[in-house]
Amino acid sequence: MNDVLRSQIVEAIIDFPPDLAGNIPAVMADLLKRFPAATENDVFACFEEAIEGLRRRADAGLAEAAALDRLAPLFDGMPEGMTLGECALAKAKNGDPLALEYLQWEKQQAGGIQ
Structure with missing residues (x-):
């Protein structure tokens, strides 16, 4: 074969x-x-x-x-329909450690917010 x-x-x-x-x-x-x-x-x-x-x-x-379970808190309190990247950007403005970590990962691995 x-x-x-x-x-x-x-x-x-x-x-x-x-x-x-x-x-x-x-x-x-x-x-x-x-x-x-x-x-x-x-x-x-x-x-x-x-x-x-x-x-x-x-x-x-x-x-x-x-990974999704770990990132789920980024959606807490955010308007429905926002992307993960949008949620992370909004929460990072308030210093959310998970949001900041995610945005750093995006920058290193994916070349920026998708």
Whole structure:
């Protein structure tokens, strides 16, 4: 199996509908139909790589959730619809340490307020 086909199958496994989680026969049947050039062995070989991809996705999601949770206080007391950057700018004017920290991070990592 070539790398392009392997990558396509891995992504298909990762993006499979959650309602079919654990239903390996249904997943296999769908993947073999969608990728007729692949054998059952090819598809099975992609499952381990897909598991690692799902772990990376889950880790990234957890890290993002933790960051959002940490930054949530910047929205407290601010008008609805303000962006994170707008909230941080408004709160930084009053010396809010989290706002100042966020704005410093923006300046260093993202090249300024987005």
